[in-house]
Amino acid sequence: MTEHLIITDEDATRVITLRRAEKKNAITRAMYRGMSEAIDTAQANPAIRCIIIAGGLGAFTAGNDLEDFLKDGTSQTDTPRASEATRFLYSLSHNAKPIIAAVDGLAIGIGTTMLFHCDYVIASxxxxxxxxxxxxxxxxxxxxxxxxxxxxxxxxxxxxLVMGRSLTPEEAKAAGFVNMVVAPGRAEAEARKVAREISALPAEAVAISRKLVKLPPEDLTRRIDQEGYLFGERMRSKEAIGAFKAFFARKKA
Incomplete structure (x- = not known):
């Protein structure tokens, strides 16, 4: 397991914790692989009833490292990062266990979009x-x-998504993808409470009910593939490469 990811099984819950504080939990290829494996291997384990994804206080995840993005944009071949990220998204799409997210800081890019796959989101x-x-x-x-x-x-x-506006925790709650807002430092503890509540419910009924309220996995993976193709095209566009270079020029100034 990567040093930037901690996987623990506690009671009936698998906890996936991102730990790359110096980079605000920006996700590496190894972290994508580790998260995918943690989700995939939980599927056939009846002892695991829930999955929690958490970061630390100050950062859930800053998403992808922009330096890697720029390298991918100027590459002439498909990148390992793209395939690892897609594998993680496929794991989320096919996952059949309730997923709870504990967001106690910034959630940028995939740090936010992964939350749309979660069943219960707690934000500080x-x-x-x-x-x-x-x-x-x-x-x-x-x-x-x-x-x-x-x-x-x-x-x-x-x-x-189109205008790039950010949301506060209360705005995200009003928008419907955050369930509850808590004090800083409390998100993960509250997530564990929710996991215990879910784990106490009839397992088969939870699984069937969850499947009924979720979109079919094939619908999700079809859209992931469509977006991925367009994303890859955009990464190589003059517009995107110019935007990345302008970002790093501002960062160095």
Whole structure:
């Protein structure tokens, strides 16, 4: 397991904790692989009733490292990062266990779009949510173009995904993808409470009911593939490469 990811099984819950504080939990290829494996191996284990994904206070995850993005954009071949990220998104799509997210800081890019796959999201007042794809000349990913309008309505999804506007925890709650807002440092503890509540319910009934309220996995993976193709095209566009270079020029100034 990567040093930047901690996987623990506690009671009936598998806890996936991102631990790369120096990079605000920006996700590496190894972290994508580790999260995918943790989700996939939980599926056939009846002792695991829930999955929690958490970061630390200050950062859930900053998404992908932009330096890696720029390298991918100038590459002439498909990148390992893209395939690892897609594998993780496929794992989320095919997952049959309730997933709870504990967001206690910034959630950028896939840090926000992965939440649309979760069943229960707890955010602290220190959280923030943003999908700044448009500012980098990119397009939405993670089936967010399908899930976000379904969860929050077209207008809110447009403002977030197309205009690149960020949301506060209370705005995210009003939009429908955050269940509860708690004090800083309390998100993960509250997530464990929710996991215990779910784990105490009849397992088969939970699984069937969850499947009924979720979109079919094939719908999600079809949109992930569509977005992924367009995302890859945009990564190589002059518009996107120019946006990345401008970002790093501002960062060095």
């Amino acid at each position: 007042t220190a959280a923030s949510f943003s999908t700044p794809f448009i500012h980098l000349g990119l397009v939405p990913e993670g089936a967010s173009s399908l899930l976000a309008p379904r969860i929050m309505g077209h207008q809110r999804a447009f403002a977030m």
